[in-house]
Amino acid sequence: MSTAPLIGSVIIGQSGGPSAVINASAYGVIKTALDDPNITKVYGARHGIKGVLADQLMIMDEEDPAELERLLYTPSSALGSCRYKIADPDVDDTDYKRILEIFQKYNVRYFFYNGGNDSMDTCNKISKYMKRVGYDCRVMGVPKTIDNDLAGTDHCPGFASAAKYIATSFMEVSRDCHVYDTGVITIVECMGRHAGWLTAAAALAGLAGDGPDLIYLPERDFDMDAFIADVKRIYAQKKNCIVAVSEGVHYADGTFVSEAKVSGTDGFGHAQLGGLAARLADVVKAATGAKVRPIELSLLQRCAAHCASGTDIAEAFMAGKTAVEAALAGETDKMVGFHCTRDENGYKCEPKLFDLSLVANTEQKVPLSWINEAGNGVTQDFIDYCLPLIQGETGMVKENGLPRFVQLKMVFAE
């Protein structure tokens, strides 16, 4: 396998749910590629792999460099995203043939895909197919997921900014919820269907004394009776109780609490609307008679660029940059991840390459040893892991008192 740079063009695509820093990774790819003499053109696929299939490629060389830099501070996927699951090439190779056709048409020699689990799977399949048909193209995954559930890497770009927003919001909500002496129970629902990293991040608010009293992650089976007992105990002690709960908490049989058939406990007896927080609020209200307020952080937590972590932005950029540099040096079929150390010398994060086949379709969860015995909180290990990631602030420029996000010209090829 040659390690010399290939002469040709780049396609970068974004896929899956957005984050506050996915564009910082895209910028890492785009800027590094634009600056390299071996790369003839840099294309952005509109809506991820769907844009490749539809021949909708935006010419990044046509964009104003100063405007492109705003990608660092713009949330969501500026190129557009998709949730397109590519077929197994042995079953149906239609998409792959089309991708090859586009790669040949534009002399694409580098393909970067910026996304989560499914995107790494797409990357892996495309890489394998190109090898099999003998088309020389280097394929690299650039990780992104607020869920922090990609295997191998210490953490994923996007997680830290969401974590910082969640911790900040818990501090603020906690201050708000303690303002009266009349008592209130607050239940805050965080994202994370299978992994509890984001919900655990609420614990960071506790460093300043403004954290949740109880934290429930999907890594442990949810027990409604134990939950109610926990809340009752805290509320009796403090006349106040703040709960962080993952949207993905489930009973021992695997049923999501948010979707479970309703038992007598909730006092209604029919299927309920609204999210998990609203459902738990009803249960707690019925059980305690207290004032209960459900809060769902919803999309806000994954796109809050105004509260992004400076460390996350820098690392997201580094992931994109490293992907291009590694591909130019001959690497392919890899995902850029992070190897980190946290010791007396502080926190250090280095890029590290992982085989795509090892990363695709596996999920990294919060270690059970980082959850307390009662299953209603996290240990210092989690704090030590997470705290360095949320350091530093965004360099976002504001105009009119509001974020100035990137405005791409979107000049399409052909």
Place this chain on the structure above:
Amino acid sequence: MSTAPLIGSVIIGQSGGPSAVINASAYGVIKTALDDPNITKVYGARHGIKGVLADQLMIMDEEDPAELERLLYTPSSALGSCRYKIADPDVDDTDYKRILEIFQKYNVRYFFYNGGNDSMDTCNKISKYMKRVGYDCRVMGVPKTIDNDLAGTDHCPGFASAAKYIATSFMEVSRDCHVYDTGVITIVECMGRHAGWLTAAAALAGLAGDGPDLIYLPERDFDMDAFIADVKRIYAQKKNCIVAVSEGVHYADGTFVSEAKVSGTDGFGHAQLGGLAARLADVVKAATGAKVRPIELSLLQRCAAHCASGTDIAEAFMAGKTAVEAALAGETDKMVGFHCTRDENGYKCEPKLFDLSLVANTEQKVPLSWINEAGNGVTQDFIDYCLPLIQGETGMVKENGLPRFVQLKMVFAE
């Protein structure tokens, strides 16, 4: 009436729902009072007027000045708040006698109450009572309300920071909602039971092209059929639709949409849980078949100090400072408000005193002429009014990547 300063102590209390800058106003009172030689002691009432009645007064002189300064950047009511409606003294003067007793005990010659409509009413009643019984005490209202519904003043401290957070969040959510090409309708519920100021603030996001498509305020009767038609039309055009709606929208008969008995439209036929956004999302889903996501900004919008407006912080402080200076100069029974000009010379805001009796218990709503004819958007007049208010950023210091909020010693008198 003497205009010479009275020699004696100050009580400052906070009341009603918190805001991101209510503590900046309290700091304006506390700092100005601490610095004045006529004032012998500065007390903070724990949980507003309830703290006066319960003789729970915190000695502000005992706090570290540098720590007190953090009040500028700490959301919620640091002294504690209450929702205590004081009786009409002609009906029941028990509370007033007790307040007089406390005022005499601590030689309180200045009383500042930091809150919204009800708090101004409390202020007004206490002031009148003290005059009637001949106890020389100057009583001033310091306004606070994210709802922006206090009469007389150009705007209220607290509104602008919530407006800035709402506009910022709309920009971010809008980027998130436009990421796929598969279509989605997003319904975002903002606070404001009777006045639509906060919901209207979503329109500011439109300055950058990331605003809501439709805006519904409680100043206009809500028509469900027109709403559905609006959403359908926008969605057909753009395959995307973002709606800002006030929690207080109501039908022509006055019934809140969030509480109305369910018609056939919603496809369920039973009383629903969750807020207005969830309810409207169900209606829209049934009517369009599209993917619909409800988002409730909830408490987040009123306590987001990390996204506070620098202008709001400065004006909130000025309101508190002016209250003390005016009281020292002999004023009483007034609320500090703002007189503002917006012209070719820019925005200028000056403090102005309003009679408490004119302010208490009236509501300032969004002028109907600032709402478009279709009742689904606001005019440029609103933008021109609101935009200057959200300028500038918080000076909040962070520690560990998170806000460093005030930590009061809370040394109680006696």
